[in-house]
Amino acid sequence: MKPMREASAPVPQQIARRCPACGRVSAASDRCLYCWRDIAGVAPLPPDEAASAPKVPASLARSREQKFTLGRILRYASLALVLLLVGWWTYDVFVAKPPRPHVPSSTARSAAPGAWSTQDGDNRGTRATSAPAHIDGVEAWRTTLGSPAATALVTDGRSVIAPLQDGRLVSLDAASGKTLWTANLTLDNPPLSAPAIAGDRIYIAQREGLVLALDAANGKEVWRRAVAESFESSPLVADGVVYVSHEDGLVALDAEDGRTLWDHPLDVVAANVTPVIEGNYLVIATANKAIVFDRTTGEDVYYVSFSRSRPSSVGIRDGDVVAVYGRTATAFETSTRHPWWMKIVNANLGGDALRSFWFRMYIYRMAPRPPVEVTLWHLNSLSRRTMGAAFGEDIVVAAVPDGTATALRDGQQVWSAKTGRLLTTPVMTGDGVLFIEDGRLRLLDAGTGEQRAERNIDGLQWASPTHAATYIATADGDVAALR
Incomplete structure (x- = not known):
């Protein structure tokens, strides 16, 4: 008498969902394997429709999942780099100050006040003095x-x-x-x-x-x-x-x-x-x-x-x-x-060259009047x-x-x-x-x-x-x- 063969366990049916964006079917995934739209909330297809619908091969699905993960990492890394550069630029233009000058050995020396001790009289360059001209003097x-x-x-x-x-x-x-x-x-x-x-x-x-x-x-x-x-x-x-x-x-x-x-x-x-x-x-x-x-x-x-x-x-x-x-x-x-934005122009956008170009465009009536x-x-x-x-x-x-x-x-x-x-x-x-x-x-x-x-x-x-x-x-x- 031949021994009876044990009944094989039923193969579980994979859940398949149709992407509402591209209309394609993806199995065993919460994300569309074609356009990467989130389909976790989409109702699964009936078993007969899921069995007849074309599906992405498992190897291709894994490859696309890896590419998606890598792309997400690159996007986040790029965003972090952009934020870092913007933060550095903002600090450099608006916050950072140049190194303070070295302190002189003594602060005692200055051009003599009340005399004509420089080319134009004093440090202010006004060529002015309260002294008389002595034009009629001896x-x-x-x-x-x-x-x-x-x-x-x-x-x-x-x-x-x-x-x-x-x-x-x-x-x-x-x-x-x-x-x-x-x-x-x-x-x-x-x-x-x-x-x-x-x-x-x-x-x-x-x-x-x-x-x-x-x-x-x-x-x-x-x-x-x-x-x-x-x-x-x-x-x-x-x-x-x-x-x-x-x-x-x-x-x-x-x-x-x-x-x-x-x-x-x-x-x-x-x-x-x-x-x-x-x-x-x-x-x-x-x-x-x-x-x-x-x-x-x-x-x-x-x-x-x-x-x-x-x-x-x-x-x-x-x-x-x-x-x-x-x-x-x-x-x-x-x-x-x-104005604050002039710091941006001077530090990063060419300064004088940009203002000169702007003024020329204004002369040709192709730009608004430059700030005075x-x-x-x-x-x-x-x-x-x-x-x-x-x-x-x-x-x-x-x-x-x-x-x-x-x-x-x-x-x-x-x-x-x-x-x-x-x-x-x-x-x-x-x-x-x-x-x-x-x-x-x-x-x-x-x-x-x-x-x-x-x-x-x-x-x-x-x-x-x-x-x-x-x-x-x-x-x-x-x-x-x-x-």
């Missing part, structure tokens, strides 16, 4: 140096420093005109702009790209630093820091030993205007913009753009900056800031190429070499005057506007432009007014004091 002394002065004379009230065209630097006693010492500069080349006196040191930016510190008592070299290819502007000394502008940017040096505290690269191109300082703000004039820096951080915080032109002068008084570029003069506040920079006033109708400007509390006097002078108040012309051929930018003195003409000093009333006095001086080249005297230099190599 000649207290005259010294012959044998070579004309190469730059303006500077003084701290004790000595008068004269850089000469033959490469010598001469110190004269301010009271008597007696020669205190003479030093020969590097390669016998005079600087292109005046030295700065700060305490017992004299700082010179040489045309060879050297910054020199000399002992004011004897003219001996204390230190030197090679910083740039050349310098056209004067050094500026404030709170123990020497600031020098050159064609590659702005550098801050320790006034005691010359070590670099910070270096801010810039496409300056034209670096012929000495930077200016008031409080925590430093302003530099480049070829196409006046830039405001925070001295405590070394960060540029605001700027005003100009048509590409060689700057003539920049000055600051009570937080207001006046910059002169060619026929254009603009006043703005150091406390002004650009915030200024106190703007004037673009000065006479020809302006030499620079001197300004007091409420008036700015700009002049051109042919002697045309224009006085401005809040950007509006107050008066215009015609003088002789000018040798340098006017000076705002305590008793009027002093013009240094070819062979003559002329004093005009600051409020009306009317002449108050004049004095002929043969070969006049430079004049630096102080409370003690107005120190003049002539083409014959003489230096004299008017009191």
Whole structure:
């Protein structure tokens, strides 16, 4: 008798569902194996329909499931990377601050206040002083140096420093005109702009790209630093820091030993205007913009753009900056800031190139008007190429070499005057506007432009007014004091 065969267990029927999106059937899966739509909530097909419906082979189903899992991992990883990059960019543009500048060895050294200790009188670059012009004064002394002065004379009230065209630097006693010492500069080349006196040191930016510190008592070299290819502007000394502008940017040096505290690269191109300082703000004039820096951080915080032109002068008084570029003069506040989105434009979208393209599209009426920079006033109708400007509390006097002078108040012309051929930018003195003409000093009333006095001086080249005297230099190599 043959043994009975045991009945085989029934094969469980796989659950199959039809995808509502693509209409295909997938078995043993909560997700469509064709389009990966979630079908867990779709009702299973009846057994007979499920048996006859074409299904994805198990091996292909596993392969597609693996690809789906890998794709999901890649999507999440890409999203995390994008979030990381956005977070880093946001921090870099809006949160991060540049490294704080190194602290100088001492904060005691600054350009002497109340004297004519820099190219433009003081660190503010206003070419203004409360001292009288001494235009009617007597000649207290005259010294012959044998070579004309190469730059303006500077003084701290004790000595008068004269850089000469033959490469010598001469110190004269301010009271008597007696020669205190003479030093020969590097390669016998005079600087292109005046030295700065700060305490017992004299700082010179040489045309060879050297910054020199000399002992004011004897003219001996204390230190030197090679910083740039050349310098056209004067050094500026404030709170123990020497600031020098050159064609590659702005550098801050320790006034005691010359070590670099910070270096801010810039496409300056034209670096012929000495930077200016008031409080925590430093302003530099480049070829196409006046830039405001925070001295405590070394960060540029605001700027005003100009048509590409060689700057003539920049000055600051009570937080207001006046910059002169060619026929254009603009006043703005150091406390002004650009909109937040300008940081994005400057940091990531090309900055100047994008603004230039935007402006061109605006001219062709293909884009809205670019945002206007915030200024106190703007004037673009000065006479020809302006030499620079001197300004007091409420008036700015700009002049051109042919002697045309224009006085401005809040950007509006107050008066215009015609003088002789000018040798340098006017000076705002305590008793009027002093013009240094070819062979003559002329004093005009600051409020009306009317002449108050004049004095002929043969070969006049430079004049630096102080409370003690107005120190003049002539083409014959003489230096004299008017009191």
